[in-house]
Amino acid sequence: MSVATHESGSPAQTTEPVLELTGIGKHFGAVQALAGVDFRVHPGEVVALVGDNGAGKSTLVKIMSGVYQADSGRMRVEGREVHVHSPSAAQSLGIATVFQDLALCDNLDVVGNLFLGSELGSNAWMDEVAMEKESWRLLRELGAKIPTVRIPVASLSGGQRQTVAIARSLVGSPKVVMLDEPTAALGVAQTAEVLNLVERLREQNLGVVLISHNMADVQAVADRIVVLRLGRNEAEFRTVDVTTEQLVAAITGASDNVVAERHARRVPPATETGEVEA
Amino acid sequence: MAPVSTARLGRLAPPLALVVIWLVMTLINPRFLSAVNLTNLMLQIVAVGAVAVAVVLVLLIGEIDLSVGAVSGLGAGVTAVLSVKQDWPAVLAIIAGLLTGALVGLLHATIVTRVGVASFVVTLAGLLTWQGALQLVLGETGTVNLDDPQLVAIAGTFLSPALGWLIAAVITAAAVAAVVVHLRADRPRRVWPWVLAGTVAPVAVLVFNADRGVPLAVVVFLLLLAGGDVVMRRTTLGRHAVATGSNASGARRAGIAVDRIRMTVFALASVLAVTGGILAASRLLAVNQSSGSTDLMLTAVAAAAIGGASLFGGRGTVWSALLGALVVGSLANGLDLLGASSAIRLIATGVVLALAVGLDTVAHRAERQPFTEHSRPGR
Ligand SMILES: Nc1ncnc2c1ncn2[C@@H]1O[C@H](COP(=O)(O)OP(=O)(O)O)[C@@H](O)[C@H]1O
Numbered sequence: 001m002s003v004a005t006h007e008s009g010s011p012a013q014t015t016e017p018v019l020e021l022t023g024i025g026k027h028f029g030a031v032q033a034l035a036g037v038d039f040r041v042h043p044g045e046v047v048a049l050v051g052d053n054g055a056g057k058s059t060l061v062k063i064m065s066g067v068y069q070a071d072s073g074r075m076r077v078e079g080r081e082v083h084v085h086s087p088s089a090a091q092s093l094g095i096a097t098v099f100q101d102l103a104l105c106d107n108l109d110v111v112g113n114l115f116l117g118s119e120l121g122s123n124a125w126m127d128e129v130a131m132e133k134e135s136w137r138l139l140r141e142l143g144a145k146i147p148t149v150r151i152p153v154a155s156l157s158g159g160q161r162q163t164v165a166i167a168r169s170l171v172g173s174p175k176v177v178m179l180d181e182p183t184a185a186l187g188v189a190q191t192a193e194v195l196n197l198v199e200r201l202r203e204q205n206l207g208v209v210l211i212s213h214n215m216a217d218v219q220a221v222a223d224r225i226v227v228l229r230l231g232r233n234e235a236e237f238r239t240v241d242v243t244t245e246q247l248v249a250a251i252t253g254a255s256d257n258v259v260a261e262r263h264a265r266r267v268p269p270a271t272e273t274g275e276v277e278a
Numbered sequence: 279m280a281p282v283s284t285a286r287l288g289r290l291a292p293p294l295a296l297v298v299i300w301l302v303m304t305l306i307n308p309r310f311l312s313a314v315n316l317t318n319l320m321l322q323i324v325a326v327g328a329v330a331v332a333v334v335l336v337l338l339i340g341e342i343d344l345s346v347g348a349v350s351g352l353g354a355g356v357t358a359v360l361s362v363k364q365d366w367p368a369v370l371a372i373i374a375g376l377l378t379g380a381l382v383g384l385l386h387a388t389i390v391t392r393v394g395v396a397s398f399v400v401t402l403a404g405l406l407t408w409q410g411a412l413q414l415v416l417g418e419t420g421t422v423n424l425d426d427p428q429l430v431a432i433a434g435t436f437l438s439p440a441l442g443w444l445i446a447a448v449i450t451a452a453a454v455a456a457v458v459v460h461l462r463a464d465r466p467r468r469v470w471p472w473v474l475a476g477t478v479a480p481v482a483v484l485v486f487n488a489d490r491g492v493p494l495a496v497v498v499f500l501l502l503l504a505g506g507d508v509v510m511r512r513t514t515l516g517r518h519a520v521a522t523g524s525n526a527s528g529a530r531r532a533g534i535a536v537d538r539i540r541m542t543v544f545a546l547a548s549v550l551a552v553t554g555g556i557l558a559a560s561r562l563l564a565v566n567q568s569s570g571s572t573d574l575m576l577t578a579v580a581a582a583a584i585g586g587a588s589l590f591g592g593r594g595t596v597w598s599a600l601l602g603a604l605v606v607g608s609l610a611n612g613l614d615l616l617g618a619s620s621a622i623r624l625i626a627t628g629v630v631l632a633l634a635v636g637l638d639t640v641a642h643r644a645e646r647q648p649f650t651e652h653s654r655p656g657r
């Protein structure tokens with residue numbers, strides 16, 4: 001399997017990738033979740049990672065965030081080869097993750113969740129005042145609407161919880177933020193708010209990895225779209241060059257027939273930007 | 279009913295229950311509220327209270343420790359034997375007892391974290407094992423009478439009235455200072471705990487001084503509570519413990535060494551249990567085979583749950599132990615005064631426990647249903 005390369009278009013593409021993975025493999029027992037997957041994200045770029053259920057998206061995110069270790073392949077942060085053996089190692093490398101289940105602690109308040117694992121203070125002693133101030137600053141920066149930072153997150157709405165989880169990823173000034181299905185459980189208005197947050201992250205020149213099932217969301221905010229299928233790179237597109245039909249075809253694997261044929265007929269290969277091969 | 283108020287009801291129920299029990303007991307027998315009886319009540323609850331603190335800590339990380347009673351007996355037994363049979367000085371004997379607790383706690387936690395056996399089962403096995411170990415430690419006679427004056431003094435000492443007032447003055451002054459600071463802060467904070475502490479302290483000293491004075495054992499218990507509260511609310515250990523009980527996998531992904539937290543909390547809890555055991559031994563003037571009884575464990579677990587520590591993990595404070603021990607202790611003490619049989623006492627405690635855990639379950643469910651415009655319950 002090979003993936004089409006493109007002429008560099010957006011400014012992000014001309015910079016060095018902030019995070020780059022090559023030849024990543026991972027299996028769970030007999031299940032080959034990932035095989036030879038390449039992935040990269042540049043500063044100030046939103047890369048969408050799409051694929052059918054079980055394509056390996058969450059597994060790839062968990063490898064990048066140190067929850068799982070890859071069986072094979074390399075990972076580079078700003079060109080330097082790294083080994084991410086734990087979530088805290090990923091954090092200290094500047095890789096932050098908003099997990100699909102948000103990983104919030106319901107019994108802790110917003111401040112407690114935002115700084116969980118990276119509390120402010122000296123040694124074991126926490127500085128609650130500093131954390132509360134910093135919490136408000138983070139939330140304001142994101143334009144987030146949270147009534148108070150001193151209530152348990154259990155009593156927040158779904159969108160507010162997602163906001164808290166995203167704000168939490170910004171504690172410790174990361175270089176890359178990964179969001180696993182951030183809008184899956186949200187209504188229309190709350191989804192729009194989360195997409196706004198994603199654009200704020202890009203404005204701050206962070207590399208953003210967005211996993212989503214929703215093609216409309218992906219096409220609304222992503223600069224580049226990487227399609228995984230059955231644990232392999234299936235295709236890669238620049239968002240401006242791709243139609244929803246092409247995306248869906250790549251995701252479902254229909255690319256080797258109808259869509260590919262249409263594609264081949266429509267445009268000469270030289271200007272091809274999102275070529276798909278089986 | 280709005281879920282928010284259900285959750286709040288869950289938190290208000292334990293203090294309300296205490297007030298109701300005190301009112302009813304006093305109405306039936308005014309002697310309940312006498313200085314002598316209230317002092318006795320406090321002396322009765324310190325041991326169970328200390329063990330209940332241990333239970334609260336373990337509940338906070340989402341585990342359970344059924345061995346706290348047996349461990350408290352074993353630790354106290356080690357202390358007693360070293361003091362009486364080996365003539366160790368009191369301080370060293372106590373340290374050895376506490377260390378025994380720490381080792382036992384670490385052993386339990388190692389099996390829980392490394393082998394992956396549920397803490398329920400590990401500590402159930404521990405309960406049996408350490409009860410047996412206590413019998414071995416105590417030897418043929420099955421009982422060791424304390425003769426060390428310092429060990430006896432822990433529960434037998436009452437502070438002079440002046441010293442009692444000094445303590446009350448310090449607490450009240452600290453409370454006033456805290457309230458002033460909190461009210462001046464640019465963001466409002468809860469002041470009622472300080473207001474409560476500042477008012478209760480002088481009243482309590484007044485009552486104690488009308489009898490024999492402030493019991494040293496009560497001071498030890500309160501120091502334990504205050505220390506535990508600071509650790510749980512102000513340090514990363516406490517924060518990470520709550521996170522572990524709340525969402526262990528989330529806590530792990532936040533970079534927290536969850537297993538290390540479990541080891542620390544289990545060890546700490548066993549040390550607290552031994553502290554309770556030593557307090558009990560000092561009051562009894564002996565350690566015997568019933569020192570590590572299941573009754574102590576059951577009462578402590580009941581107290582923790584009644585006081586508001588959630589069996590679902592992540593919710594509760596060390597003050598839950600005080601509150602729960604007061605509820606359970608007041609019931610027992612009051613019913614004793616009335617000449618009620620132990621059958622009645624067991625039934626009353628059981629009913630209160632069932633009510634408390636029922637409320638906890640309702641509050642837990644309510645908290646999981648956020649009250650927003652999209653998910654407003656109702657029909
Ligand atoms: N912890 C695990 N244990 C076993 N199999 C797993 C585990 N995590 C993922 N898998 C398997 O790996 C494949 C990819 O899963 P996943 O990364 O969750 O896909 P996606 O997020 O794209 O839906 C699936 O076949 C899934 O069943």
Ligand SMILES: [Mg+2]
Nearest residue numbers: 057058059100
């Ligand atoms: Mg997934």
